[in-house]
Amino acid sequence: MSTTFRRPGLVARDHVFRVPLDHDSPESGEIEVFGREVVAPGFEDADLPWLVFLQGGPGGKADRPQSTSAWLGRALQDHRVLLLDQRGTGRSTPAGRTTLAGMPPGEQARHLGMLRADSIVRDAEVVRKRLLGDEPWTVLGQSFGGFCALTYLSSAPEGLREVLITGGVPTLTGHADDVYRAAYPRTLAKNDAYYARYPSDVDIARRVVDHLAEHDVRLPAGERLTPERFQTLGIQFGQASRFDALHYLLEEAFVAGPSGPALSDTFLRGVDAVVSFAERPLYALLHEAIYCQRTASRWSAHRVRAEFGEFDLAGAPRVNFTGEMIYPWFFDQDPALVPLREAAELLAAKQDWPHLYDLDRLAANDVPVAAVVYHDDMYVDRDQSLESVGQVRRARAWITNEYEHDGLRTSPAVLDRLLAMNRGDA
Template sequence: MSAAGSYLVRGAALRDHWFDAPLDHADPSGPSIRLFAREIYDPALEAANLPWLLFLQGGPGGRGNRPLGLTGWLREASKNFRVLMLDQRGTGLSTPASRQTLPLVGGAAAQADYLAHFRATDIVADAELIRAALGSGPWSVFGQSYGGFCALTYLSMAPEGLKEVLITGGLGPLAGPADQVYEATFARLTARNTEYFARYPQDRAQVTRIMRHVACVAECLPTGERLTPERVQMLGNYFGGNTRIDALHYLLEDAFVPTPDGDRLSDGFLAQVSAQVSRAANPLYALMHESIYVQGEASNWAAARVLAAHPEFHPDAEEPLLTGEAVYPWYFEQDPALAPLREVAGLLAARTAGWGPLYDLAQLGRNTVPAAAAVYTDDIYVDHGISLATAAAVQGLQVWETSDFHHDGIADDGEGIFAQLLGMVRG
């Protein structure tokens, strides 16, 4: 382990830590990777030597948050903890996994074997290695979205390392297949489309117009590739938030501008769309997303198979619906950041070897670690019904069910949500 000196960012004290970890924790003498984590604390409380809280980010493939001060849930957490913001393996400053770096490990088959070590079980093993290196006793863990999935794996595989667990929007299914996830979330996404177009009825025609336009007219994103109807549909990602749903309306309202060649999509619109639909910043999301749901079976592009049975989401539907958080084979054809990874993505989708158990159901059934989870009634990414079924399988897990927030609830009221869950686990 190595660490840098502390520094201040708008009242938050930060300290950077690096750790060496085996790629395969079952083979400590094999290849190693580098892990990065950032310590965040209130400098006024430094002498109190507060206990650790590990934050596990959503994703998969999302780096830890880069704080600009003690705001949101960090403000509340820093009253009781030193927060450790982990860049999960393959993300941020931890040894990256992308189109640029993966060829260093070999061809597509070697890359798929390499990425088989980038799952929740590996992230938990990394966390335990880091906890030992920091000299911490059992620590607290806060998991958002996929970070909650990882927290459930932690409760399964290494409960001795945990003092308490908080989860927001992150109670995924404990068993496969992945299809069940998309059957549930497409239903919620349909309802969210209905809600959105009832709020902004003028946007129904605008979305259809944009999709019909890009099917016929070559409109290119700033990264050079053509914008397609399928990628326009990805703007449904905005539906995952309380306020972001309104941001979609503001994006759509100035999509077209007049030109000598007729109405075209504006440069401003295309730039904003590009930021939403590119996976350049988190390629692991596209590569590993469906693997977070499988245990022993292949995903075989589950979202694409389920989508095929829902014609209302087809780009050529009369009034096509927006999609959102799912990964499809065409991602690896249309996104320049993913195109070089097309073969490895196909191997991962067909893979069964290496997709071992993510959860120990017996251990979860006898859990003694205090745990609490926020379950959002209308969450379009982590289904409410699946979440409650999972909660019921974890002994002692308390559920705070609310319709006040969507999937990114901690972006809206992180302080309140964190305080609510911490209060629940501490009685």
Template sequence: MTSSHHRQQPSYRQPGVVLTDHHFSVPLDHDRPDGEHIELYAREVSATGTDPAGLPWLLYLEGGPGFGARRFTGRQAWLERALTEYRVLLLDQRGTGRSTPANRQTLPLRGTPYQQAEYLAHFRADSIVRDCEAIRPLLTGGAPWTVLGQSFGGFCTTHYLSTAPDALSAALVTGGLPSLDATADTVYAAAFPRIERKNLAHYARYPMDAERARRIAAHLTEHRVELPGGHLLTAEAFQSLGILLGTGDGSHQLHYLLEDAFVPTPTGPALSDAFLEGARSLLSYAGHPLYALVHEAIYAQDPATPTAWAADRIRAGLPRFDVAETLAGDEPLLFGGETIHPWHFTTDPALVPLRETAEILAARTGWQPLYDPARLAANEVPVAAAVYHDDLYVDTGHSLRTARAIRGLRTWVTDEFEHDGVRAGGTRVLDRLLDLVRGDA
């Protein structure tokens, strides 16, 4: 039995909601319940005027990895729908938000880079789900709960269905059905064609951006440019702004960033302070370093095979994404996507001290499979998933194959939203998924 402890703080209010902070102590390694413990934080949200004690729980698992649960104000986005019938738990997954942090400031407390990497090996979906199972009895009295998993939270939900389905009354996934057997190499081999399509769609919408992006990339190859806070803006780092292209308004954000990148100065054109500050806010991993550190590990399922910087190796075989090759010709610059590279750990001050730790994680073997196809094929939990057509971050083909492999899962495939549909779509996405799991749609 896992050893865990719970501390609840007095409730407080925002417009339309009552909030309660929960703190839990859980084992770092759930196979060693008497060993070291870490803290988890979760925020309970209920609607004003309701008795939350009489409502079922809905657990929200944020995307990432490495992001704390979204900080809503009042009844924003899908919360408006959820709070009509649930008390909601917004969990800061281990290492994120107000849970015991894992970053350049705290990880040296673990010891050597090797010891840091061994610590971070406990930050995948398997440990997160066991955290959920440690805290569920403390909140529900042992009753099952509904889980809503966004993006990586959907990966965690799929693991939950593989290992503890009796804990779930329903499972809702948005943009987060993972391949059950793909390696990191397979994931990124499928990703780069999608990334290119998103680029071409952006330039079709904003043809003037093609020359702007080339000009910025050329400037960055000829000048050393530091962002506020010491982040080195290389041409490759500039390409990472393509991560915007997977959200509903991301293409428009990128366009507005590019359109006033240069200003005249006494020594010639220079990148503007406004552009540099905008780029810094988008590129910095200071608020979510775990995203960079364990991103490829979430795809690691073969104990004998390291991830070995899979995205970087795949990209190296694609000259279309090479800045020098692009600038030598006349093709538009291709931005990147949701990919992590070794140079992230040489350009970002939040990651530079963790470079050796990242290298050790990339070389690590012994990763265990995260999903149980046989158990999923026999699934009895009501499951519904929103699958976004040509999702930049999660391959649609992989998601649909997994949907067919999970017994009883119902899909809603749509091109109305991008990857952030559950947030951008207000109440509509959650409402649709609830109708699907209940047989009302």
């Protein structure tokens, strides 16, 4: 049964769809996939083309429309929008330590292995046919959503009117090692930019690391905050809206305690909000798997890091923060991940991941594709993205340094330009 609500600027209607967990074996059981249909007021019954939004991640639920934000306001001018919670996220059947608790690790890993882009695309096709019948729709893929869009083009292009990708063109053939070997230098460059803006934070960050090494400091959930977990706060550096957040945490890091300087509750609460995977366990569990095609990741980010001594904490005068990297020790230190440690190890060792991209089909593609490639993107490599765009027929790239990875959410001009590119107006 659908639920409808209104708020200024939009009308929303909720949908729940039942789909097979394993599309190749429907008898294996079903899960739910949730989507929220959004339209501008007064256009509830209008015959508008549909646009389905695929969120970044992996493991991110779709936007919750609290207002007609930058991209959504622009999309609602001429589309009916579906905000799709990808399987395992949000109001779709969730996957995490609680819901998977009754399964042995092997079964957990099998279930989690069904939550990649190939299954997300097959869900989307079920949803499209139930809502639109034979009509194609537009896909807007943000970050990992762009990865899914290219899988969509590879497996079900007949369902697509056009494709729009923002900061999400992956390597089509590279190993996860290639991804992280390119990512560490980009992350180091973001550290340089951060400390150029806030030079006094060099000393404060070093003090925090030294304090954590010498004291048992606990986060709100009760686990210890270690130096290496603090170091992961650089994940924010790739977004214009979050680049300065670390500075505002550090400026309130220390307070006077009974035995000397102590880390403040304000600081610890802010750190926990960034480093905890309680709200997005799939981000940690599947992050390296999204690059795997007949290969195992074998904790790629952890292994490749050994090539970049700039991120060593011991004795370094400057703390260089890491970015979008997942490490095996996350599953020892984060309470949301600890119960899934064995499943994570099985996923890291898995070698028979199916292919996500059909290079021949992409080379013959006839669906218009417009992609923005952010020149200084910390999360997705520019050169790898451009190489992939060149392998997709009818794909055009807009390269810009005006925006960071969150450009879609900061300016309606990003979506407006992509739509214009596919119309031939830009």
